[in-house]
Amino acid sequence: MRTLLSDVRYAVRVLLKQPGFALVAVVTLALGIGANTAIFSVVDAALLRSLPFKDPERLMHLWETKPQHEFNRSEASYPDFLDWRQAAGFESVAGYSMAFFTLKGEGGPERVQGAVVTSNFFDTLGVRAERGRTFLEGEDKPGGPCVVVLSHSLWQRSYGGDGRILGQPVATSGGSCTVVGVLPAGFSFARVGDAEMWATLRPSERQASARYWHWVQVIARLKPGVTLEAARAQMQTIGARIAADDPKAHAGTSIGVVPLQEEFVGHLKPVLFALLGAVGLVLLIACANVANLLLARSTARRKEIAIRTALGASRARIVRQLLTESVLLSLAGGAAALVIALWGVDLLVAAIPQAQLDYMPYLRHLSIDTNILLFTFMLSLVTGVVFGLAPALSASRADLQETLKDGGRSSGARRTRGVRDLLVVSEVALSLVLLVGAGLLMKSLVRMLSVNPGFRTENLLTLNLTLPPARYAEAAKATAFYDELLRRVSALPGVRGAAEVSSLPLSGFGGGSGTPSVVGLPESATEGAESHLRTVSPNYFDVMGVPVLKGRDFDERDKAGAPPVILVNQTFVERVFGGGDPLGQRVTFKFTADQPPFEIVGVVGDEKVISLDVQTGPVIYFPVAQDSNSFMSLVTRTNADPSALASAVRGEVRALDAEVPVFDVMTMEQVINDSQATFMRRYPAYLIGVFACVALLLAVVGIYGVISYAVTQRTREIAIRVALGAQGRDVLRLVLLDGVLLALAGVGLGVGGALVLTRLMTGLLFGVSAADPFVYAFVSLLLVAVALAACLVPARRATKVDPMVALRYE
Numbered sequence: 153m154r155t156l157l158s159d160v161r162y163a164v165r166v167l168l169k170q171p172g173f174a175l176v177a178v179v180t181l182a183l184g185i186g187a188n189t190a191i192f193s194v195v196d197a198a199l200l201r202s203l204p205f206k207d208p209e210r211l212m213h214l215w216e217t218k219p220q221h222e223f224n225r226s227e228a229s230y231p232d233f234l235d236w237r238q239a240a241g242f243e244s245v246a247g248y249s250m251a252f253f254t255l256k257g258e259g260g261p262e263r264v265q266g267a268v269v270t271s272n273f274f275d276t277l278g279v280r281a282e283r284g285r286t287f288l289e290g291e292d293k294p295g296g297p298c299v300v301v302l303s304h305s306l307w308q309r310s311y312g313g314d315g316r317i318l319g320q321p322v323a324t325s326g327g328s329c330t331v332v333g334v335l336p337a338g339f340s341f342a343r344v345g346d347a348e349m350w351a352t353l354r355p356s357e358r359q360a361s362a363r364y365w366h367w368v369q370v371i372a373r374l375k376p377g378v379t380l381e382a383a384r385a386q387m388q389t390i391g392a393r394i395a396a397d398d399p400k401a402h403a404g405t406s407i408g409v410v411p412l413q414e415e416f417v418g419h420l421k422p423v424l425f426a427l428l429g430a431v432g433l434v435l436l437i438a439c440a441n442v443a444n445l446l447l448a449r450s451t452a453r454r455k456e457i458a459i460r461t462a463l464g465a466s467r468a469r470i471v472r473q474l475l476t477e478s479v480l481l482s483l484a485g486g487a488a489a490l491v492i493a494l495w496g497v498d499l500l501v502a503a504i505p506q507a508q509l510d511y512m513p514y515l516r517h518l519s520i521d522t523n524i525l526l527f528t529f530m531l532s533l534v535t536g537v538v539f540g541l542a543p544a545l546s547a548s549r550a551d552l553q554e555t556l557k558d559g560g561r562s563s564g565a566r567r568t569r570g571v572r573d574l575l576v577v578s579e580v581a582l583s584l585v586l587l588v589g590a591g592l593l594m595k596s597l598v599r600m601l602s603v604n605p606g607f608r609t610e611n612l613l614t615l616n617l618t619l620p621p622a623r624y625a626e627a628a629k630a631t632a633f634y635d636e637l638l639r640r641v642s643a644l645p646g647v648r649g650a651a652e653v654s655s656l657p658l659s660g661f662g663g664g665s666g667t668p669s670v671v672g673l674p675e676s677a678t679e680g681a682e683s684h685l686r687t688v689s690p691n692y693f694d695v696m697g698v699p700v701l702k703g704r705d706f707d708e709r710d711k712a713g714a715p716p717v718i719l720v721n722q723t724f725v726e727r728v729f730g731g732g733d734p735l736g737q738r739v740t741f742k743f744t745a746d747q748p749p750f751e752i753v754g755v756v757g758d759e760k761v762i763s764l765d766v767q768t769g770p771v772i773y774f775p776v777a778q779d780s781n782s783f784m785s786l787v788t789r790t791n792a793d794p795s796a797l798a799s800a801v802r803g804e805v806r807a808l809d810a811e812v813p814v815f816d817v818m819t820m821e822q823v824i825n826d827s828q829a830t831f832m833r834r835y836p837a838y839l840i841g842v843f844a845c846v847a848l849l850l851a852v853v854g855i856y857g858v859i860s861y862a863v864t865q866r867t868r869e870i871a872i873r874v875a876l877g878a879q880g881r882d883v884l885r886l887v888l889l890d891g892v893l894l895a896l897a898g899v900g901l902g903v904g905g906a907l908v909l910t911r912l913m914t915g916l917l918f919g920v921s922a923a924d925p926f927v928y929a930f931v932s933l934l935l936v937a938v939a940l941a942a943c944l945v946p947a948r949r950a951t952k953v954d955p956m957v958a959l960r961y962e
Contacts, residue, residue, distance in 0.1 A: 163477040173449060174481065177442045181485025183846060184438030185535060186492025187431040189520075189528045193497050195424050196523060197514045198417045204338070206278025207373075211412035212383065213343075214245075214370040216391075218405050225408060226366045226665075230355045233368045235394055236407065239386045241378040246276040247353055247368040250344045252618055252783070254813050255310065256323040263618065263813035264306065265510075266349035267341070273350075274301075276373050277341075283307075284318040284333030292352040294360060298329035299352060304337040306348035327622050340513035342416045343369065363394075364401045364666075364742040371412060384409045401742065419828075420512070422915045423836050429909070430589065430843045433582045435531075437850045439539035440575040440582075444854055446478060446543035447572050448861055471544045478540025479533060486532030493528070494520060503835060505826035507660075542571055572861070573894060576854045580898020581905060583851040584935055586844035588906040589913065591927040592920055593837035599919035600833060601824070605658060606759030606768070608697035611648075612787060612820035613794035614656055617805060617812055619782040627712060630780040633809065638689060640804040641788055646797055648789040651695040652776055654687035656785040657759055658820070660828050668772065670728060671738040671749050681727045683720075683770035684761050687779045693756055695789045703735045703754030710775040717775065718750040721758050724770035739772075750774075763829035765918050787820075794819050836916060848935070851898075852942045859891045860946040870950055880951040887950045891943030892936065899932045 167174045202208045214236060215225040228236060228247070237245040248269040255262045274286040282304065291299055300322070302311075311317045321328040329351065341347060359365060374383055387407040395402040410418075457470055497518050501509070509515065624630040634652055641650040655661055664685040668678055690706040693699070701722060710717050718739060725734050738749035758768040776784075790797055798817050805814050824830060863870070870883055910922040920927075 160476060160480065162473065163480050166477060167480065170449070173445060174484075177445055177481045178485045178488060180438045180441050180850065181482055181532075181535065181539075182488035182492055184431075184435035184489075185482075185486050185528065185531055186489035186496060187843065187846075188428075188435050188531060189489055189493035189524060190496030190500060191424075191427050191431045192527055193493065193518050193520070193524055194500055194515065195428055196527075197518055198420055198424060198512070201514070203413050203416070205412075208413065209411070210243075210374040210376075211277070212242075212372045212374060212380070213410045213412050213415040214372055214387065215408040215410065216366065216402075216405055217408040228368045228370050229363045229365050230360050230368055231363045232366075232394060233370055235390055236370060236372075236387070239372070239383065239390060241375055241383040241386045242372040243375045244272050244276045245370060245372040246270045246273040247370050248273055248341075248344065249353060249367055249369060250347075251351065253324050253349050253351070254618060254620055254811070255349075256811065261620075261811045261813045262310070263815045264349045265345055266347045266351065267344040268351045268353040270353050273371075276371055278373075279335070279339060281333035282336040283315055284331070286333055286335075287352055292354055294354050294357065296352065296354055298327060299332045300329045301333040301335060301350040302331060303335050303339065303348040303350075307334045338517070342511055342513055345510040346513065363398050372409075380409060380411070416514075417512075419832070422913065423832060426589070426836050426913050426916060427839055429912075430586055430840045433586050434843050434847050434850075435535065437579050437582050437847045437854075439535060440579045441850050441854050441857075442478075442481070443539040443542055444572050444575050444857055446474075446540060447546060447575075448857065449543075474544035475537060475540050478544070479536035482532045482536030482539070483529075485535075486528050489532075490520060490525075490528060493524070500839075503838070505831055507826040508828060508831045542575075546571055572858050576851075576858045576894050577898040577901060579847075579851040579854045580895055580935060580939065581902035583844070583847040584899055584902025584931055585906045585909055586840065586847045587931040587935070588902075588927055589910055590837065590841040590844040591931055592910060592913070592917060592922065592924060593833060593840060595924065595927060596917045596920045597830075597833045597837050600764050600829065603760070603764045605764060605824075606698060606757055607657065609820045609824065611790045611792065611794050612696075613790060613797060613801065613817070614785060614787050614820055614823055615798075615801065615814055615817040616656070616783070616785050617814050619784075620811055621782055623809075623811065624782060627780040630782065631712065631777050633812075634689065634776055634780075634784065637786070637805065637808055638691075640808065641786070641801055644797065644800050644804070646791050648791055649691060649695040650786065650788045651692035652689040652784045652786055653692055654781050654784055655684075655761070656787070656823065657696075657761055658763055658824050658827055659785075660763060666741050666772075668739045668741055671740065673728075678728055681724060681770045683724060683772045685772050685774065686761075687774045687776050687781055687784075689776045692773075692787070695787055696759065698759050699757045701755045701757060702733070703752070705754060706773075706775040711777045714778070716748055716750045716778055717753045719754040719756055719773040720752055721756055721768070721771040721773075723758050723768050724772065725755055727770055763827055764824070765829045833916060833918065836913075848938065851935075852938055855891055855894060855939050856942040856945065858894065859887060859943045860949075862890060863887060863946045863950045883951045884947050887947035888940065888943050891939055891947075895936050895939030899935055902935075903928060903932065 203211065205211060214228070216228055216232065217225045227249075230247075233245075233247050239245065246269065248267050251266050251268045253264045253266050255264055269287070269292075271287040271289050271292040274280070280286070281301065284301075286301055287299065290296070302317075307313060307317065317331050318333070319330065321330050335350070353368070359367065372383075374380070387409055391402075391405060391407040395405055460470065497520075501515050501518060504512070504515065619630055619633060624633065638650050638652065641647060665682055666685055667682045669675060670677055688706070690708070690710070693705055700719075703719075706717070706719065720734060725731060728734070729737070734752045734755060737752045739752060740749045756773070759771070760766070760768060761771060786801070788794065788797065788801055802814050802817065805812055818826070825834075870886075873883065873886075906928070907923055914922050
């Protein structure tokens with residue numbers, strides 16, 4: 153221990169004598185370690201930490217799976233949910249569904265995101281109320297009283313944290329509900345976003361009996377000792393029994409069992425692993441850069457090391473002293489990295505759109521905790537050894553006789569030149585891998601955003617609204633509200649047209665789905681035509697710019713009580729009718745078995761429903777007057793900037809009914825930019841692009857340092873060449889060739905590495921091959937050009953060598 157303290161004190165004195173060197177090394181390491189710490193904070197919160205529930209490894213999510221269908225998984229119907237509860241391997245099985253509530257208050261209606269859950273939902277998670285209680289068995293029965301549990305944030309915001317709210321009724325759009333409990337602060341359930349109000353799931357008579365109506369999402373807790381494989385086998389048996397009992401609705405279906413944590417964060421794994429790999433490469437480049445600095449410094453310390461060796465210091469003792477210095481540098485870099493990480497974590501979270509952050513609540517309160525401190529400390533130690541080992545071993549091999557001779561000043565330089573060149577080649581190779589990854593992601597993002605959505609996205613304002621069920625229980629009242637709202641908004645100055653749709657395109661939600669049957673055609677004709685079901689106003693296609701290809705649009709004829717009609721998109725026609733004429737064909741659905749068939753009166757162009765990266769599937773449109781919904785989206789086409797009319801459109805809704813909440817007011821460009829498909833490509837593209845730029849800068853500094861050092865060491869050689877008649881351009885070519893050869897070697901090695909590593913990010917690419925030749929060629933030329941530019945300064949300095957001065961000095 154005494155020897156170690158002596159080494160530390162000596163290392164501190166040595167580093168303080170060269171503050172410029174120490175500062176450059178610490179800043180370089182802080183960038184690499186700080187980036188890794190920031191990304192690890194996200195990875196730790198999303199992937200490594202257990203869910204904040206009791207025994208989270210036993211929590212599962214259940215889905216109905218349909219491998220041969222376009223929609224390959226779906227929620228359970230309520231009868232299916234009751235059957236799933238019979239699985240012997242589960243301790244409890246609970247259902248939930250996302251919901252929205254409208255709280256009535258003095259400041260006007262407030263839309264609150266929430267969920268409806270079965271009475272055992274919180275018991276299944278192992279969550280207890282902070283105040284009051286959660287739900288009791290039987291409170292989720294049809295026709296029971298409305299009871300709700302509040303989130304801690306809603307309790308504080310709307311009720312001032314007053315405990316007297318327990319047992320009191322609160323006014324909602326659906327009527328009066330009694331508050332029975334408040335959940336703990338920080339509780340969240342990612343599958344329902346940032347839910348703040350929880351009510352009991354009470355199915356209607358129709359929901360409770362319809363097997364075709366899939367709307368209940370299901371979680372379950374395994375019994376102690378039951379494995380995931382055993383639970384899956386049990387659910388397969390139950391699924392087969394359901395399919396045998398109801399072959400029309402469940403043919404080819406099964407039941408999937410997924411760990412709940414995988415359900416929460418599985419879609420983020422490719423992004424996080426890509427970012428973790430990128431910052432790892434940045435750290436390796438930083439290590440190579442600092443190692444180069446240490447190698448250059450060790451040349452200047454050759455005599456010191458030789459004297460210590462002559463006085464009896466062993467090679468191991470020399471190596472230990474030099475490693476102590478490098479570890480001290482790394483620990484100082486790690487301390488500075490914590491500041492960068494704190495700033496970086498805030499930037500990482502701030503770059504996530506709010507629409508996506510709502511479904512990643514574990515990222516809301518990231519902090520540098522004990523785990524992160526331990527990670528940073530260990531990473532700093534390992535980094536210090538990694539970048540310090542090669543210089544230490546090289547410096548400890550000093551030749552005493554050669555070093556101590558008067559003319560031995562440059563004897564050690566030749567030994568370190570090969571190591572330094574290798575480090576620079578490695579930096580260039582790693583930089584190329586990062587630049588190629590960033591280039592592929594950027595090109596993928598551009599390709600996706602250039603996809604034709606099937607409608608015009610410019611000058612389009614969107615918003616969502618929910619009609620209070622108690623006030624608009626009758627379909628006629630809802631239809632009258634929508635008609636009057638469209639009339640008012642369309643009359644606003646600067647508005648070209650307004651329309652309504654039940655599910656906003658490109659918002660990530662396809663709305664309902666169903667497989668129709670065509671009267672007169674066999675069931676097999678529509679096996680591949682599971683369709684998105686959407687309700688629209690008569691002028692929707694005109695406002696959106698979607699062409700009506702055949703037949704007619706909805707109009708005033710398609711009112712309540714009139715013969716039911718539908719429109720279908722081009723993809724539906726191709727799949728069901730093989731491109732033939734569908735006009736006049738009649739269609740039925742399982743959920744409309746007691747109604748007359750729907751007549752196809754028109755065919756419209758394909759519009760992207762879910763996102764730009766999802767292939768367009770069959771879509772069926774219903775007229776709003778015949779299929780009124782309480783939740784609708786308003787789309788408004790404007791003559792100029794649509795956001796300028798947001799207040800006016802809100803005002804018209806408020807003037808028509810002050811209790812109707814308006815939310816998610818965005819332009820269509822914002823909807824696209826905030827969507828999950830865009831986020832999953834833009835987020836890693838931008839971050840890896842930033843890391844690639846940092847890596848490129850470090851590589852340039854490395855090349856400059858090596859070439860500049862080489863020029864210094866070859867001053868005598870260059871002077872002799874000039875004395876023998878070499879021209880400036882000859883010297884320039886000589887020096888530049890060294891730098892270009894290093895860059896080309898790094899590019900060659902990096903291309904091979906990129907071809908292997910970029911295949912791991914194929915899932916993040918869209919319309920771009922992992923071996924895209926344009927990206928590889930562009931990045932390679934860029935690196936060579938930048939390396940050439942980095943060599944110009946030392947090369948020009950070499951051309952100015954005065955032979956007389958240089959040789960006299962020698």
